[in-house]
Amino acid sequence: MSENAELSAEVNPCDANSAVTRGFDVARVRADFPILAQQVNGNPLVYLDNAATTQKPNAVIDAISNYYRFDNSNVHRGAHALSDRATEKFEGARDTLARFINSPRREQIIWTRGTTEAINLVAFSWGRVNLKSGDTILVSSLEHHSNIVPWQMVAAEVGAKVVPIPISTQGEIDMVALANMLDESVKIVSVGHVSNALGTVNPVADIVRLAHGVGAKVLVDGAQAIAHFEVDVQSLDCDFYVFSGHKVFGPTGIGVLWGRESLLNEMPPWQGGGEMIETVSFSGTTYNVLPYKFEAGTPDIAGAIGLAAAVDYLTGLDRVALAAHEADLLSYAYASAKNCAGLTRVGEAANIAGVFSFLLNGAHPSDVGTLLDHQGVAVRTGHHCAQPLMANLGISGTVRASFSIYNTREDVDRLFAALEKVKQFL
Ligand code: PLP
Numbered sequence: 001m002s003e004n005a006e007l008s009a010e011v012n013p014c015d016a017n018s019a020v021t022r023g024f025d026v027a028r029v030r031a032d033f034p035i036l037a038q039q040v041n042g043n044p045l046v047y048l049d050n051a052a053t054t055q056k057p058n059a060v061i062d063a064i065s066n067y068y069r070f071d072n073s074n075v076h077r078g079a080h081a082l083s084d085r086a087t088e089k090f091e092g093a094r095d096t097l098a099r100f101i102n103s104p105r106r107e108q109i110i111w112t113r114g115t116t117e118a119i120n121l122v123a124f125s126w127g128r129v130n131l132k133s134g135d136t137i138l139v140s141s142l143e144h145h146s147n148i149v150p151w152q153m154v155a156a157e158v159g160a161k162v163v164p165i166p167i168s169t170q171g172e173i174d175m176v177a178l179a180n181m182l183d184e185s186v187k188i189v190s191v192g193h194v195s196n197a198l199g200t201v202n203p204v205a206d207i208v209r210l211a212h213g214v215g216a217k218v219l220v221d222g223a224q225a226i227a228h229f230e231v232d233v234q235s236l237d238c239d240f241y242v243f244s245g246h247k248v249f250g251p252t253g254i255g256v257l258w259g260r261e262s263l264l265n266e267m268p269p270w271q272g273g274g275e276m277i278e279t280v281s282f283s284g285t286t287y288n289v290l291p292y293k294f295e296a297g298t299p300d301i302a303g304a305i306g307l308a309a310a311v312d313y314l315t316g317l318d319r320v321a322l323a324a325h326e327a328d329l330l331s332y333a334y335a336s337a338k339n340c341a342g343l344t345r346v347g348e349a350a351n352i353a354g355v356f357s358f359l360l361n362g363a364h365p366s367d368v369g370t371l372l373d374h375q376g377v378a379v380r381t382g383h384h385c386a387q388p389l390m391a392n393l394g395i396s397g398t399v400r401a402s403f404s405i406y407n408t409r410e411d412v413d414r415l416f417a418a419l420e421k422v423k424q425f426l
Helices: 003-007 026-031 058-071 081-100 115-130 149-158 175-181 204-213 261-266 301-315 319-338 365-373 387-393 409-425
Strands: 109-112 136-140 161-165 186-192 217-221 240-244 255-259 277-281 284-287 343-345 355-360 380-382 398-402
Touching: 058 081, 058 301, 081 109, 081 301, 109 115, 115 149, 115 186, 115 217, 115 240, 115 255, 136 149, 136 175, 149 161, 161 175, 175 204, 186 204, 204 217, 255 261, 319 343, 319 355, 319 409, 355 409, 365 380, 365 398, 365 409
Parallel strands: 136 161, 136 186, 186 217, 217 240
Antiparallel strands: 109 255, 240 255, 277 284, 343 355, 355 398, 380 398
16 A cells, blocks of 8 residues: 555545555455465466465465364264264354355255356256256356256256346346246246356346246356355345355365255255265165255365365455455456557446456457466456357457455556556567
8 A cells, every 4th residue: 555545535435545445454365375475487476367266365274284184084973083073073164154144054055066066956956856848947148157057958858948038238137138038937047146257246136036926946156256245045035055165265176055945855865875865775765854965975074174264264354345345456457447458348237246357459368368377467268168158249258357355456457567568469
C-alpha cells in the first residue's frame, strides 16, 4: 500500500486501499501459502489459475502431514487408538463441512472425489429412478462438461433429453427463456453457481424458486462459488449442492455432495462395497444409513481432514474483507483491460466472481498462455471444459486469469506488463 493511499481521505469500498480492505492483510495471507514464494522462469510467480485449482495454506499441508505422521489408520472399524483418532478427525471434518454450508444435518454431507463425482452420483442414483422417457433435464449454456455429460449419459439410458438454457451475449442466463422452458416435463435443473469460464454469478435462488414451481429439482454446481462467498444451502433452498475441495484451498480427490435429506434417503446406493452396507448375505443385502450408503470403500480420510482444515482456515479470515479484496482485484483488472490495446473481454455479466476471461489481438489463447508463463504468469487457456459455451460465443477458447484471496494489485500489474511483451511476439 502506498503512503499516499494510506493518507487518502477518499474511501471507495471497491478499492484495495479502502477501509474495508485495509482490515485485510494480503501479505499475511500470502505468507500462509508457501508455494507462492517461488520463481518461475526467472520471475516471481504470479498465480492466476485459481479457477483450475487453488493453492494450499500451511494449515492444510500440516493437517494432512500430521494425519499421516501420527493418526493414519482406517476409519469406523478399528479396535485401537489410531483408528479411533482417525475416525474422530474424519467425522469431525464432516461436522465442519456441515457448518460451512449451513446443512441442517451432518448426515447430508456425502464425501465424493469432487464435483464431477458428486454430479455423476446424483445423475445415476437419482436420475435412473426419477427420469423416464420424454422427461427434460435443463442445464445452462454456461456449464462445465461435468454438469453436462453425466446428464447426457443418464438421459441416453432412460430416454430423457438434456436441453440448454440460453444465455445473453454478456454471459448471463436468460431468465425469461428459463421461465418459458419450465413445464411439467422438466424434472431437474442443473446449473453452476458461478461459471468457470466467464465468472458469471447465476441467480440460483431465483432459479430454484422457478424450478420448484413446476416440481423440478435443482442441483447447484458450486465448484467455482465455494471459495468466493458464503454458501448457505438452506437459504438457497436447492435440492443438491456440490463442490470440490481443491477449489477451496483443500486437497484434490475430495469433495462434497450435499442433498436434501428426504431425497438422499429415497435414492439407491450408487456404488457397492464395504461401508455402504448394513448386512450382506447371498439371499440379500441391506444398505447402511446416510451418509455411509453413498460412501462405498475406504474413504479419502486425509482428504476430508485436509478439506476441513481448509474450511477452518477460510472461515478464520474476515470473509467480508476477502470478498471486497477480490472485487477490487477484478475491477482493477477490468479497468486495466480498457487501457490494453487489442484486448477483448469475454463475459461481461453484471455479477462476476473471480474470473477475467479475454482474447488478445486475435492470437490463439494457448500462445498467449505460453508467452505469459515464460514471464512467470500462470493462467489457463482454452475452452475451460465448456465447449458448448465456446461454440455459443463463436470462439474456440479464451485466456482466463482467475483470482483468489492471496492475489494482489501487483499481480494484475504484472499480468498486464507481461501482456504488453506478449504483443511484441504476435
Ligand atoms: N464444475 C465447475 C464449474 C468447475 O469449474 C469444475 C472444475 O473446473 C468442475 C465442475 C469439475 O470439478 P472437479 O474436476 O474438481 O470434479
